Amino acid sequence: xxxxxxxxxxxxxxxxxxxxxxxxxxxxxxxxxxxxxxxxxxxxxxxxxxxxxxxxxxxxxxxxxxxxxxxxxxxxxxxxxxxxxxxxxxxxxxxxxxxxxxxxxxxxxxxxxxxxxxxxxxxxxxxxxxxxxxxxxxxxxxxxxxxxxxxxxxxxxxxxxxxxxxxxxxxxxxxxxxxxxxxxxxxxxxxxxxxxxxxxxxxxxxxxxxxxxxxxxxxxxxxxxxxxxxxxxxxxxxxxxxxxxxxxxxxxxxxxxxxxxxxxxxxxxxxxxxxxxxxxxxxxxxxxxxxxxxxxxxxxxxxxxxxxxxxxxxxxxxxxxxxxxxxxxxxxxxxxxxxxxxxxx
Amino acid sequence: xxxxxxxxxxxxxxxxxxxxxxxxxxxxxxxxxxxxxxxxxxxxxxxxxxxxxxxxxxxxxxxxxxxxxxxxxxxxxxxxxxxxxxxxxxxxxxxxxxxxxxxxxxxxxxxxxxxxxxxxxxxxxxx
Numbered sequence: 248x249x250x251x252x253x254x255x256x257x258x259x260x261x262x263x264x265x266x267x268x269x270x271x272x273x274x275x276x277x278x279x280x281x282x283x284x285x286x287x288x289x290x291x292x293x294x295x296x297x298x299x300x301x302x303x304x305x306x307x308x309x310x311x312x313x314x315x316x317x318x319x320x321x322x323x324x325x326x327x328x329x330x331x332x333x334x335x336x337x338x339x340x341x342x343x344x345x346x347x348x349x350x351x352x353x354x355x356x357x358x359x360x361x362x363x364x365x366x367x368x369x370x371x372x373x374x375x376x377x378x379x380x381x382x383x384x385x386x387x388x389x390x391x392x393x394x395x396x397x398x399x400x401x402x403x404x405x406x407x408x409x410x411x412x413x414x415x416x417x418x419x420x421x422x423x424x425x426x427x428x429x430x431x432x433x434x435x436x437x438x439x440x441x442x443x444x445x446x447x448x449x450x451x452x453x454x455x456x457x458x459x460x461x462x463x464x465x466x467x468x469x470x471x472x473x474x475x476x477x478x479x480x481x482x483x484x485x486x487x488x489x490x491x492x493x494x495x496x497x498x499x500x501x502x503x504x505x506x507x508x509x510x511x512x513x514x515x516x517x518x519x520x521x522x523x524x525x526x527x528x529x530x531x532x533x534x535x536x537x538x539x540x541x542x543x544x545x546x547x548x549x550x551x552x553x554x555x556x557x558x559x560x561x562x563x564x565x566x567x568x569x570x571x572x573x574x575x576x577x578x579x580x581x582x583x584x585x586x587x588x589x590x591x592x
Numbered sequence: 593x594x595x596x597x598x599x600x601x602x603x604x605x606x607x608x609x610x611x612x613x614x615x616x617x618x619x620x621x622x623x624x625x626x627x628x629x630x631x632x633x634x635x636x637x638x639x640x641x642x643x644x645x646x647x648x649x650x651x652x653x654x655x656x657x658x659x660x661x662x663x664x665x666x667x668x669x670x671x672x673x674x675x676x677x678x679x680x681x682x683x684x685x686x687x688x689x690x691x692x693x694x695x696x697x698x699x700x701x702x703x704x705x706x707x708x709x710x711x712x713x714x715x716x717x718x719x
Contacts, residue, residue: 257606261613268621275628279635286635293642293712297649301715308691308717331688349686349694350713 287376294353294373295381296591302355302369303385303586305347309333310387310584317365317387326357326367335359346372360384366588382592388585457495464489471495474516479505486510499524634703637676641699641710644677648697649714652681656719659683659693666693676701686715693718 306313306326312333313326320335327336327345338344346354352374360366365387372380452458452471459476463484474495477486480502487508496516499507506525512518513532602610648670652658660666660683668681678700686692697712 256602257610257613260610261617264614264617268617272621272624275625279628279631282632282635286638289639290642290710293646297712297714301713304715304717305686305689305692308689328687328689349715350696351711353713 288379291373291376291379292381295371295379298353298355298371298373299369299381299383299591300371301349301353302347302357302367302371303383303589305355306357306367306369306385306387307586310586314365314387314389314584317362320359321362322359324359324362326359368592384588384590384592385586386588388587389583460486460491463487474498475514477501477507480521501525630704634708637701637703637708638710641677641701642712644673644679644699645697645710645712648679648681649695649712649716652695652716656716659695659716659718661685661690661693661718673699683716691717 316333316335321337323337324335325338325345327334328347336345344356346356348354353372354374355369355371358368358370360368367385367387369383369385370380371383452469457474457476458471459478461478462482463479464486466488468490469492471491471493472495473493475491475493475497477497477499478501479486480500481504483504485506485508487506487510489510490513491510492513494515497512497514497518498521499518500521501507501524503523503525506527507529508526509528511530511532515533517533518531652668658668663684665682665684668683670679670681673679680698680700681695682698683693683695686694692715695714695716697714699710699712701708
C-alpha cells in the first residue's frame, strides 16, 4: 500500500467532515443544553424563593392575627388556613404539610421553628421541580409602641391641616416605634433631655452654636439649643429610630437616596427642605408663635415628598395637651409587629 | 521541461461527490447551529426577563401603596422596561385574605414573530 495512492480520498474527507461537524454540533448542543438547564434551574430557584418569601409576606400581612393565636403554637407546628382563618396545627406526617398554593405551580408552607422566640421557617417550592426548595427563617417581634393620637379637628379651618397631611401622606393617627419618649419639663416648658445609655440616646448639644448632622444616626436622642442643618446629600445614610429636638429651625438637604425613618423631629421655628427628602414614618412637630409668618413655611411641605406626619402648633405640644396626646400601649395591647432576623437558609 | 511532478490528483467525480456530501452535511449541521443560536437567544431573553420580574417585585415591595387592596383586580402600569420586553402586572386578593395580594408579573417579548413570556408569582402584603 503506497502513501501516494489517493484513491478513496472522498470517503476519508467525508468521514473527516462528519467527525469534525459532529464534534462541533455535539459541543454546541451540550452548551445549549447546559444553558437551558441553568435557565430552568434559575427560573425554579427564583419561583421557589418568591414562594418562600410569600410565606414571610403572609405572616407580615396577618401579623396581629398570628401573634394573637401564637399561644396555641409549639415548635414544629404549621400554619394552616381554613375557612379564611389562620391556625396553628401539629403536623406529624410529611404528607399532611399544609401548603399554601398560589399562581401556577407555586406553593409554600410556614412552620414554627421556635415558639419561645417566635421564629418561623417559610419553605417555598416550584412544583415543576420539586427538588428545588428555598427556605427563609424569620422572627416576629412585637415592637414597643407609642400610639400618638392627634386631636386637631377644632383648628382644621384655621390652618388647613388637611392640606399638610395630604401633601405629606401622613395621617392623623400614626405609630412611631421608639422604645423611649422624652419627658416634658413643666418648669422649663421644654422636652427634657432623656438619657438612656442602653439605647444610646446620649447626644446633647447646648453651646448656642449652629449645628450640622452630616452622617447617619441610629437610635440616638439629640437636643440642640440652636439651629440645625441636616446635610446628608450624597451620603446614602439614614437618620433612624431617633429623636431630634431643636430649639431653632432646621434646614434639611438630602436626596431620595438618604432617608429619615421612624423618628421624631421636634423643631421650634420651621423646617426648610432642599432636594427631595425621603421622610418615612416620622413625626415632624413644629411649634412656635411665629411659624405662620415665615414666608417659606409652606414651601417645605410641597418639596418634602415625605411619608411623615406633621403637627404644627402655635405653642409647644406636650403630653396631655389637647392637641397632642401620647398614649403608651397598655398591657396586653398589641402594637405593631416587625419581622426581623430574615435569613435565607 | 517539466517543473511539476506528475500527480494523479482528484477526479472530477470525487470532487463532485465530496462537494455534494459536504453541502448536505453543512446544511444539516447549520440547522443545528441555528437552533443552538436561537436557543441561546431565548435563554438569554428568559434570564433577562427573570431579572426584570425580580426588580419589579422588589420595587413593589418598597412601594406597597401600588397594591390596591380595594380592587378585585388591579393593573399596575409599568413602562420602565427596555425593548424588546414589556411588562404586565396584575394584583388581586389572595383567597379572601384582606391583607395579601397575589401579584402576577408577566414579562413578554417577541422572538422571530412568536410571543414568549416569563411569569413570576409573588404574594405581597398591602400597605
